[in-house]
Amino acid sequence: MARTEYYDDPQAPAPNSMVVAASAVVADGEGRLLLQRRRDSGLWALPGGGMELGDSLPGTAVREVKEETGLDVEITGLVGTYTDPRHIIEYSDGEVRRQFNICFTARITGGEPALSEESTELRFVAPADLDALPMHHTQRLRIQHYLEHRCEPYLG
Template sequence: MAKIIYGDRISKLGKVTLGCSAAIFDSTRQKVLLTRRTDNGRWCFPGGRMDAGEDATEACVREVLEETGLHVRVERLIGVYSNPHLIIEYADGERCHSVALHFEATSIAGTLSISEETTEYGYYSLNEIVSMDVMEHHLERIQDTFISQKSAFIR
């Protein structure tokens, strides 16, 4: 189960990993796609770790496909997130200091579905998301996504 641990510069206890996530808007651009994780039952953007030998957009496209069944085109970088005061601890005890690239992406094909990593999905507005059990490290990304700033956030 993935959980977040907070502490002053606690990320120095984990290994640095690079990940990607995607904000996929509905046709009204008022709601974004979130998925519910199988490991902890919490909501987040589709995404995950980058593999060796792929670039950041390839990682984003692969992770979205694996988790949602959607083929996407990456449109722009929303932000870079690297909070040194949290680590992600996985069920196997691995601790990671995540550096996440958060992209806006557009669905171009595929059928939205659950996967081995997701139990549920849906498009939600910012007002709806406020009352959901969202992974803490995705809250800032969610807020930044709805701001629609042209330049990328560096956080």
């Protein structure tokens, strides 16, 4: 299934769903960030995805990191909330969503890196190398907020 992301685009289709989601910034011991190349868009992104009915938001982030990367993590903090109504995600199956995303920080506790059906590549990326990767604006914003080491989470 293909995915197209829009941001502040008057040509974006009208949303027909709202999805609560969680993502995580996972850094290794060298300060590199775990990213996945999404199969549905070809863009690099933090691991994350939609909340299921039995999940908590932190539990969603932990589950999604495991499903998408093979790594076990524990939540260590909060980067922020990302609820901008100008961000629209359209899927080829007809779903057009607004996404309410909570982005956490997490540390690796186990597991082995492994690709999922949702990704074509996993990589730990040094902050200095991030600009070279194709990535949606909303992903860059979360990473920027993480790298700023804010005292308070971003609320937006």
